Amino acid sequence: MTIEALTRLQFAVTTLYHYLFVPLSISLALFTAILQTAHVRRVARGGDDTYGRLSLLVGKLLMTTFAVGVVTGLVQEFQFGLSWSAFARFYGDVFGPTLAIEGMLAFFLEATFLGLWWFGRDRLPALVHLATIWVVAIGTAISAFVILAGNSFMQNPVAYTVDATTGRARLGSFFDLLTNELNLAAFPHTYAGALMAGGALVMAVGVWHLLRGQYARGSAEFTAFRTLSRFGAWFTLVSGAAVSLSGDTLGKVITQVQPMKMAAAEALYRTTSGAPFSIFSYAPVGQDDPTFSLEVPGFLSFLAKGSFTAKVLGLKDLQDAYSAQFGPGDYTPWVPVAFWSFRLMIGVGMFAALVALVHLWVTRKARVLDPDPRLAQGLLWSVGLLPLLPLFANSFGWIFTETARQPWLVFGLFKTADGVSPGLTTAEVAASLVAFTLVYGALAYVWVKLAVRLVRKGLPEMPAPAAQEAGEADDEFAPSY
């Protein structure tokens, strides 16, 4: 393997792994905040603490997930200097401030207020404590928006000039960078995708407990898990719809700014008017035209341009146009990866939304899950797969968006091959890739084990408010500062 390929593989591994935890953190923070708000409202009206206990359970999952997200996110921030220093020098003026502002603006908020939320339950007034988790939820959204602006620049460079003497990018307006039309389309899509991931996770937690059947119908636990499953299902379904709508918008923007990417997604080799969308297609290696395909006529043109008869540019014409514009070279991305990751993203994601819809239908009004005991055993096992669906859809989305932009690191400006740290050796990348794989693998194993234990334990009790006083009675009035 060349050093470029190894370095790309390392970036892919670390980024995809990080992005398993990011969408869950984003959505679980929001869910915890919503559930705790419901709890505060209910308690104020003299109700029980079901929502509080649910928020505690979701919050524990959040804490566990966030920890892995933080430590793998740190790797992302270092990676541009570690393995892609030539790129960091070229692009530092644009991406450096973006990363710095994300850190100062959002990441500090998330980390500090999550600590305040978790440990501050007994030390802060109820409403201030509630505000801390909302700050975390808002922080995660800001984080996503700013970082996506950095990524959107790489897909569709805006708000920059290239310095004539140094040949490096120089940042123009940061506001223009943030409001890159691609970012405005990508953020809703990514955020909704994140909510789907968390929605499917909490839905699975609820459904699993209901199917296990250890809680009597009507008990506080039973009601709570029914609420949680429907809460998660609603989020999966509604954000699934939002993902589709925003995906449609995003597709049209991509067709405009990166036509090659959409052509690769459809394996459309020749420029076509009224281009069909193929649901499935097979072409032998080396052959462009499929020997078999299942197509929806005109639908690709509709997806790309909003009209069933519009002309969509094909890979061959784009390759010729780019060769003329940027000089000789191969500007066509790896088509099978683009084609299949695009379909898997849509298919897997929409399947999750369908499962949520079925669940909402089955448990409509006061109905409860009460399957045949033999069926329940099988379902119990399959529930574990449910949270993976949107997570994988997210991953396929990123695989699509990042591989189908090759050979560019910054589209039209800077090639991936030119970005690798000039001094880096193959042995170093191989060693670090092995180390990342081992440590990340171990972290995944521990995370899953812990998450499963947390879920199995059922609904946590609300902590007794007196716990803190008792714990510090020893030396209660001795301030340490």
Place this chain on the structure above:
Amino acid sequence: MTSWLDLPVFWYCVTVLAWVLFFVLEGFDFGVGFLGPLLGRTEAERGAAVRTVGPVWDGNEVWLVAAIGVTFAAFPDWYAALLSGAYLPMIAILLLLAVRGVAIEFRGKHDTARWRNGCDAFLAASSLLLAGTWGAVLGVLASGLALGPDGEVHGSGLTRSLAPLFGPWAVLGGFAGVLLATVHGATFLSLRTTGVLRARARHLTVATAPVLVVIALAVFIAAGHAVVAAGAALAALAAVAAWRRAEVLAFAATTTAVAGTVVAVFTAHLGEGSWVLLRSTLSPAGDVTLRAAAASDGALHLITAAGLVILPGVIAYQAWSYVVFRRRVATGFPAARRRVRVSR
């Protein structure tokens, strides 16, 4: 420069400040990480030690995000040379930070002694290695990297970025890093706990700070830096203060010692040539200098505006979080929680 403020110089100060805050704050986190399991003889005592940093370690670690982000934003070439030049040590640090963060967060999420002991073992090992590795990297940075004219370290195989770790600067730095984390962490523990843990931590400061004094004096005699002499004086002050049970003063002394060490490393070659941020051990052509490495005026103006709005807020709410968790952590589990467990 027409501006009333010299932006590259200003951002150089901010960058060093971010690194100082990271090492001061995480310095005691590292110390607590490996001292907790050492000083805490019972599971309850170990839990209390971890709880002194539990609410704040994450916020502390974000100063690394800020430091590296600001380095990238204000001095892209410095960021690129520093990270690619110290590639494998930095990867090691990142992986150790991953293990440590997860060990702290996961420790209290499951309720068996075996789980907690496992987390403690990973926490202690990773914290100790972090203090040592960061110390070694800072030692190497103080002496410089083998940067070529393109700002990169060239070499072959794993030795390209690992070789400097086997030099005298790295060994000295690693040793100093562990010692500083020990003294700083022990002082923090004695400030934040009660009872037996507090006493043991205080004794540890009294016992280890003099070792730091001796090493700092030896380096002072060998190399003659005034900063190192000041470090020796601060370590001595910390020992005396801890012995006199003036914990706040002792902590102030160790904080200043850590801050001073970091400032010394980052400014080691500032006086040379045209303000050298990162010295090349090969030739001055490879030096990363302040002016050449600085980002464009536009980028610096942007982060100045953003920083002026955001950073005071960050410092305010972080300070507030320290106020919220200002009470000492009692050794042992809260009585009420114990009752709940028994009744289950």
